[in-house]
Structures are given as C-alpha cells and as structure tokens.
Amino acid sequence: MDRDEIVCNCMGVTAGEIQDAIEAGARTVEEIQEATGAGTVCGGCVGEIQQMLEE
Numbered sequence: 775m776d777r778d779e780i781v782c783n784c785m786g787v788t789a790g791e792i793q794d795a796i797e798a799g800a801r802t803v804e805e806i807q808e809a810t811g812a813g814t815v816c817g818g819c820v821g822e823i824q825q826m827l828e829e
C-alpha cells in the first residue's frame with residue numbers, strides 16, 4: 775500500500791500515518807483511532823485499519 779494513499783476519507787488519514795501509529799506501538803483499532811483520528815467518523819475504514827494491524 776502506498777503511504778500517500780488515503781485510508782480514512784472522513785479524516786483524511788493516509789496509510790503512512792496509520793503505519794507510523796502501528797510502528798509507534800498501536801495494536802488495536804481503538805489505539806489507531808486515538809493516535810490518528812482514522813475510523814472515528816463513519817467507521818467505513820475500520821476494516822482496512824484492522825487489516826493493516828494484522829499485516
């Protein structure tokens with residue numbers, strides 16, 4: 775996945791920002807939400823965040 779790719783359209787959060795949050799220690803969707811704001815509006819990107827956590 776390209777780091778510049780937008781994962782969360784609602785908050786404009788990129789794959790890179792989520793990757794950085796994971797590298798900084800986020801291990802759950804909730805922690806990603808706290809760190810980046812991604813997944814806190816419509817929730818449509820939560821599945822994709824979950825997938826990134828699993829990889």
Ligand code: FES
Nearest residue numbers: 782784815816817
């Ligand atoms: S696309 Fe992420 S909360 Fe809506």
